[in-house]
Amino acid sequence: MTAPPPVPALVRAARPDDATGVVALRALVHPYLVRGVESTRRMISEPPPGEDWAAFVAEVDSTVVGWVSAYRHGHTSTAGSGEIAMLHVHPGHRGRGLGTALLGAALGHLAPLDLHRLRTWVSADSLPFAEKRGFVPSRAVRYALLDLRTPPPAPTTPTGVRTPALTELEPRRLYAAHVAASADEPGDVAADALGYETWCYEVWDNVGLDRHASSAVEVDGELVAFSLVKRDGDRIWSDMTATLPAYRGRGLARLAKLAALHRARTAGATHAYTSNDEANAPMLAVNTRLGYRPVATLWSSLRDLPPAGRA
Template sequence: MRIRTARPDDAPAAVALRALVHPYLVRGVESTRRMIAQPPPGEDWTAYVAEVDDTLVGWVSAYRNDRTSQAGVGEVSTLHVHPEHRGRGAGTALLTAALGHLRDVGARRVRTWALPESLPFARRHGFTPSRELRYSALDLRPAPPMPQPPPGVRLLPLTDVDPRRMHLANLAASDEPADVPGDSISYENWRYEVWDNLGLDRAASTAAEIGDEIVAFSLVERDGDRMWSDYTGTVPAYRGRGLARLVKTAALHRAAAGGVRVAYTSNDEANAPMLAVNVRLGYRPVGSSWSCLRELA
């Protein structure tokens, strides 16, 4: 086994491994290739792979979190090892490489995500489980009907929305429960990570507009006939009006019309309003993971 920095041509094998370990996560080959070849600006993003006989059997990425106002936060994201190669040190080696990178770029606190069966591994490496995340799936056959917006509300595909207006709405709505608040991201980095994401389906992604303000939105990332609800949010002043359900239903309808057959999403277990929206839409739980924290010496 050897550990090395990921290369763009690792993308197909990395996506196949992710689909095996996390079948509900949606990120296609081309968006993964772009992430490796052209990482987000200013995040010091990197990824490592574990190889056995030239076969990719493990993956991890690490970066400084630039979406939060908290200083010194690093992320270890999507650490996973092929089930047939676990218990042989690949996970520990990948995590060691990721933490070393975060120390080098000045991170002082680290968040990662662990499947329930991986919590003992996380604890052995100094992480403390904190919050549970629920993964849910929705079969889009049949698709939900296109909702009718209330008077004064317009439903727009993102193809008809200026990205700077979406960035402002995204910032305003980013106060969901989390160990690390996603309350700060520059327009340049948001544009790279969200708007210019090769998986973003702007025709399906939907925004609600009142007057000249974007007040709610639901973002769709797509890979073939699978989609991920990347984020659904409502600007605080407009909550309690059913707008989150409105835009998410419209986005699901448009995605299904474009050939998507199954939708996935995730929610913090403390996010009762969005969990209620998803239950009403027919989502069913398919898995969970835990946000885990540790300090870096």
């Protein structure tokens, strides 16, 4: 008996009502990435300012089976930096050219933007696909999981130190600390030009941000460290934990993260995820001490573009 022909796939621009399908796909392919439906819907309907952001889905029989987003990198002073974020295809629909079609849509969107270098994130099993298309693996990012049902010990706060939740903070204070603490963050793209509008969109006004769990550290009234938490149901994502350079080496990042983890656990979170560049030895050590265990590794991979920015 002859097998029926495969159902044709459609690659198109993402729509806000794709959010539920995109989140379901992400949970299957990258279960350690935490972004809820409402956060995803807002990202599609109200893209980040100034980044020329766009996303595309692959659809089979009205079901989202592939996703990719592409944009100008808005956190760096290095001109011409672009990103193709987390291209992924449902395991049951691979080998049909959907990844190639999604990548083509992303590259087509970026082509007029006069970009010189692209970065993307690639799992180990997808490195051959990426390398065949000109992306060269550069550095590893490790993803890890902490089971909050058996949490690390509650934090002990030294004299003169406070660990307020974000609900107690004015956003400009946190923004200033974020900029100062992230300027030397390891990576292929320097995070040295994060504007306040973009920061508000991605952090303070993000619908996934849990301001009650996210925690800061104040030493004698100065905000010197913080740990940001985004939440989707009983899962949380440590979006960033950092300390001002002058205050590093005192255990303040660990204190901020412990405070955030325990607040999230009290509010019903059961699993916490995080990621770190392989060169960020201090935070890797903090997370190991807290009890995080590795669950995945993705590779930051780079591709240079011709001078005109055409792929």
